[in-house]
Amino acid sequence: MKRLPEKLRRKAFTVLEMTMAMALAMGIAATVIGLLQQQVSFTSILTKFSFLRDDAPQVNTLLSSIVSRADTYRLFGSYQNAKSLSNPVRSNATTLWLRFRNPDGSIDNGAVVFENEELNFYYKNHNTANWPSSPSWTISSKPTSVVFANTSGVLEITMRGPTGEEITYAGNPD
DSSP, X not given: OOOXXXXXXXXXXXXXXXXXXXXXXXXXXXXXXXXXXXXXXXXXXXXXXXXXXXXXXXXXXXXXXXXXXOSEEEEESSHXXXXXXXXXXXXXXXXXXXXXXXXXXXXXXXXXXXXXXXXEEEEEOTTOSSOOSSOSEEEESOOSEEEEEOSXXXXXXXXXXXXXXXXXXXXXXX
């Protein structure tokens, strides 16, 4: 029987080398699967709280801009009460009525109202006699509830998101 030359005999891996390579490949595969699972979990958490990440900062900017322009505000249980300025409340309000004093001395009014699962803004110019029947624009359609309160002398706006997350804004007109 003829022996193979040395060059040809060293072309294959030994059982120990193959075992080490397979163990290393399985370890890398397990690590990659673990990292992939962690990424999927993190992405689902980010998606679940998209209201706090995406909408809440924009709502804060809009409400800060609107409220800071007002020289006074009142809270009401409904848009109808705000239009007639009747039955103001201090807590559990769904409507924030605002008065804006213009540079020429005229007065405009606005109302931030949570109705029909939307946070809407109504604007009444001093030249118009009646409040609009439909919103001037929608601030956000993501919150499931918005509650206005002023029990401590500071305006508080508490919003609840679609997955139960809650954020409270606090402040007063300048």
